[in-house]
Amino acid sequence: MTIYKDLAPSQRTIMTPGPVEVDPRVLRAMSYPILGQFDPEFTALMNETMEMLRALFQTNNQWCYPIDGTSRSGIEAVLVSVIQPGDKVLVPIYGRFGHLLVEISERCGAEVVTLEKEWGTVFDPGEIIGAIRREQPHIVAMVHGETSTGCLQPFGGIGAACREADALLIVDAVATIGGVPVQTDAWQLDAVIGGTQKCLSVPAGMAPVTYNERVEAKVLRRKTIERGLRDKDAESVHGLTVRSNYFDLGMLQDYWSPKRLNHHTEATSMLYALREGVRLVLQEGLEARFARHRRHEAALLAGLTAMGLTLYGDPGCKLPVVTCVRIPDGVDGEAVRAMLLNSFGIEIASSFGPLKGQIWRIGTMGYSCNQKNVLHVLGALEAVLIRHGVKVPAGEALQAALACYERSLD
Structure with a gap:
């Protein structure tokens, strides 16, 4: 019988674009006793976390909560919940993670239109605004900070152009949240996805997201139509159903709402970690x-x-x-x-x-x-x-x- 040694990972100085070193106070928070997911003490922590995430994302959105999974889970949850087959999605690409947005959008059945920029540069916002007016997409999906190229995309005027075209603006801010400004409301971003394992210094395992009433309306409209067609036209409902149960924002927000409708078992220790990590960000200012x-x-x-x-x-x-x-x-x-x-x-x-x-x-x-x-x-x-x-x-x-x-x- 093999006898395995005690776990003793080496101490590293981690200077990568993620994951990074975890704040010891976050590690300590992860060691605290487990609470049941519907224990009033735990649901109070859930509410506090949502409140702190609003400050982090600089938004008044009702919906600010984590998706259980690494950063990509948050990206997938938003895209799979919002994109209906046949929706036109505009993706400006200036690095590796723009291609990821394309791949997930195509898997959702979207008609994807791309703009491409040489790696090491970003788009002038006017280029994207021009494409929005020309293409009239349903959704614009963009990366804020590309860790593959070390570039930061400016957003001046893009949110306003999306509102004019009645398009949703979805932003991957995994690399930037907690490290550089992400002004959700001021920039008129409709949905933003963050990551824990980068500037928040929390282990990988949760993806905080926020989205506004425009996104929620599409999620709920999809759910309402789905219910109405379910017994009448199975073929029609297939295109309206969110393809994932786990990543369905409509179900997830019911879980995070006062209704507390059971959806999954919350990752208790990771929520402790996220709450502590965001608390430390806000404490620093x-x-x-x-x-x-x-x-x-x-x-x-x-x-x-x-x-x-x-x-x-x-x-x-x-x-x-x-x-x-x-x-x-x-x-x-x-x-x-x-x-x-x-x-x-x-x-x-x-x-x-x-x-x-x-x-x-x-x-x-x-x-x-x-x-x-x-x-x-x-x-x-x-x-x-x-x-x-x-x-x-x-x-x-x-x-x-x-x-x-x-x-x-x-």
Whole structure:
């Protein structure tokens, strides 16, 4: 009989675009006793979590709650609940996760129309507004922050254009919520999906979502028509039924409403984690948190530049919480990552698609976004590059980062 050792994961400095290090206070919250999902004490925690999520998403929407599952579960829940077969969905693509929105939309039976931008850049909002007016889609699905390219898409005027066209605007803010501003109401976003394992510094396993009355109306209209046709025309109802039971927003909001209609068994410990993670964000203050992410990003950029490395992407649309660095010519990027991990306990990310083998991606997100980690990764990267034969000005990266930190305190 095999005897397995006690679980003892290594301590890492995680500087990827997600997952990131989890705040110890969140880990502590996950150790608390389990409550029944309909225990009044637990349903009070559910209500508090919804209230805190409204502040996080900067919205007055009634519906702010988590989908149980990783970030993709939230994206799928919104799209599968809103898209009816034959709906036209416009997806502007400027990285890997735009393609994901296309794939899920097509699986829902949508007629998908795409706009594509070279990776490393984003769209001028006017380009998307023009496409909305030209295509007259039912839904526009967009990524706010692309971790694949380290780019941040501006939203000026897009929400208003969607309202004019009577289109729903659905936004993947998995990489940005809690790290950069996501102004749901001010930007006229109809549905927004966040993630826990990035700037919120909570383990992967929940996807907070919010949506407004426009989305709810389509969800409920679909449910009402479905009920009316169910016994009369099975073929017609097939196109109206939400294809997923688990990801049906109409059923989920009944579970999160005062009715508490049973839908699934809530992930108790993960809800503790989410509540604590969002509480810590609000305790820090959104503006202070956004400023912290910009401060450590600036120090990281200063160090990388002083090292002589080249950044990837248009600096005018850089995502503050992800920095993409070109791998120097002749360097085995995976060997560098392996040495960082094995010798220094630091994890940075590689890339995929057309950028595979061309860039490293360094995240400065949530609890991982701090001065110790930034200085640690700069010093370690310099040492590893020298070991791989790259001529870098020794010591200058750390000095540049330290100078940046000193300036930020003036």
